[in-house]
Amino acid sequence: MNRFLADVERRAFRIAQLALRSVEDAQDAVQEAMFQLAKRYSGRPSAEWTPLFYKILQSRIRDTQRRRAVRNRVLFFVGGQKDDDDDAMPDPIASAPDTAGRDPSEQVAQADAMGALEEALNRLPGRQREAFMLRILEGLDVEQTAQAMGCSEGSVKTHLSRAMHSLRQSLGEYWQ
Amino acid sequence: MNMQEKDDIFARRARELFLESTGRLDPQTLARLSEARRRAVDAVGQKHPWISLGWRIPASALALAFVGVIGGALWTGGSAPTPSASFTAANVDAPMMMTSDNLDMYSDLDFYQWMESQDQAAPAPAAQTVNDDSDDDDDDTGVGG
Numbered sequence: 001m002n003r004f005l006a007d008v009e010r011r012a013f014r015i016a017q018l019a020l021r022s023v024e025d026a027q028d029a030v031q032e033a034m035f036q037l038a039k040r041y042s043g044r045p046s047a048e049w050t051p052l053f054y055k056i057l058q059s060r061i062r063d064t065q066r067r068r069a070v071r072n073r074v075l076f077f078v079g080g081q082k083d084d085d086d087d088a089m090p091d092p093i094a095s096a097p098d099t100a101g102r103d104p105s106e107q108v109a110q111a112d113a114m115g116a117l118e119e120a121l122n123r124l125p126g127r128q129r130e131a132f133m134l135r136i137l138e139g140l141d142v143e144q145t146a147q148a149m150g151c152s153e154g155s156v157k158t159h160l161s162r163a164m165h166s167l168r169q170s171l172g173e174y175w176q
Numbered sequence: 177m178n179m180q181e182k183d184d185i186f187a188r189r190a191r192e193l194f195l196e197s198t199g200r201l202d203p204q205t206l207a208r209l210s211e212a213r214r215r216a217v218d219a220v221g222q223k224h225p226w227i228s229l230g231w232r233i234p235a236s237a238l239a240l241a242f243v244g245v246i247g248g249a250l251w252t253g254g255s256a257p258t259p260s261a262s263f264t265a266a267n268v269d270a271p272m273m274m275t276s277d278n279l280d281m282y283s284d285l286d287f288y289q290w291m292e293s294q295d296q297a298a299p300a301p302a303a304q305t306v307n308d309d310s311d312d313d314d315d316d317t318g319v320g321g
Contacts, residue, residue, distance in 0.1 A: 031212035038216035
C-alpha cells in the first residue's frame, strides 16, 4: 500500500489541483482518498487499487466543487462577493525551481504550455475533464477510467473524444 | 496525418507536460503528501475505527442522557400513556370482568334484554306454560347456569 501511494501521490495531487485550482483543497482531497483507500480497500487485490483510488479522489473533488459552488452562491446573496481566495494563491508549480537543469526560456515555454492546458481544461464540462485527466494524464486504460468515473466504457470514449476535440481547438498553437 | 495520429501526438504532449509538472512540486506539498500517506498506511490495520475513544464519549453521553430522561419522568410521577376515550375505566364493566360466571352469557345480553322486555309487556300466562318455554329457551341457548 505504501509503495502504491508513494507512486501515485504526486500525479493525484496535480490532478486534484487541476480540477480544484487550489493547493489546499487538492492536498485535502488526496489525503482523504489515501486514507479511505487504505482503510476500506487495503484487503482488495492491488490491481484494483488504482481505479478505486481515483474513484474516491474524483468523488472528493466533486464534493469540494459542490461545496464551493454553494459557498459562492451564499456569498453572492449575502454581500455580492465572490470567493477568490483560491485564485489568489500562488501556483507552487510555477514558482518551484527547475530540477531538470533546463534553460529559463525552455522552462517558461513549458510553464506557458501547461498553464494554457490548465485553462483549457477548466473550460471543459466536468465529465470531459475527468475523462481526459484520468485517461490521458494519469494513463489509466478505458476500463479503469470507467470504473473510476462510475460510468460505462462507451461513455468514457465519448467524453474523451469531445474533450480532445475541444482542447485541440483551443490549444492548437501550443501543440504544433 | 489522420485524426487518430493527431490525437495521439496531442495526448503525448499533454502527458509529458503533466508529468514534468509533478516533478516540480514545492517541499511543503511533498511533506504534506508524505504525512498523508503515512497516516493512510497506519489506518490499514484499523478494523473498526468508528469505535474509537472519539466516538465512545458522545455515545456514552447520549446513553446517559436517555437514562436521565427516563429516570426523571418516572421520578416526577410520569403516568402511563393515557387510554383512549373508548377504553376508559368508566366504560369497563369491572364486575363483569371479575365474575367467575360463564362469560358466554354476556355474548347474548341482547337476547336477555329482549326477553325481559317481553316478560314485562305480556300478561303472565299459566305457570306450566312459562316453565315449558323457559326450558326450551334454556335448551336452545345452552345457558343453564
